[in-house]
Amino acid sequence: MKILSVIAGVLVGAALIYGALDMPKWGDPHSPASSHVSPYYLRHSIEHTATPNVVTSVLADYRGYDTLGETTVVFTAGIACILLLRKGRKRQGKRHV
């Protein structure tokens, strides 16, 4: 079992290293991630949202619905934790072992 896990880890790691060869270099200012959409946000953040912090303006203004969905995720997780951890009154005598 452990040997199988090591083999799987090495295989996936090798695949990831092979994939990393096509990635942009560390700190490349012209990498694809920072050359298409993000300059728009940096240029127009003040104009559109009057917020100097671009992360805040994207999180709360441009992607507001995403943040709303995120609160739904937290709410669901909280409800799940409460449902799992509350004291079960009906089943209390049933625990085996």
Next chain:
Amino acid sequence: MFDFIVSYYNYWVFIGLMMVGFYAMMAKRNLIKKIIGMNIFQSAIIFFYISTSVKKGGVTVPILEHGHAAHAADGLEHGAHAVDIMQYANPLPHVLMLTAIVVMVATLGVALAVAIMIYRRYNTLEEDEIIKLLRRG
């Protein structure tokens, strides 16, 4: 060869971290150790995304300097064109990882709650012992 290794070193670190978490999720029998492995895995992904936002050469956090002041002083409708985008880090990975951190905390909380329930019921967190108890009925 050395230059090649150095210019991609961030990816090697993430791949190492990710494989540590992957191995822990697969090979460890203790459920808490599995959860720790899952957290290491998710942290590796978050570090990877954050590292894509880095730009070399005098880059600061994406908070526009004197943003309000410049806008008011110039009286410009489109004063935003003065922003030098090479001066600020890419804000998008930061935003996406804020969301991912929230999801990570949510999954961690639910996983720990499930682990507590398993411990209450079987009095153990070792996977093989739980399977043995399940087979016995």
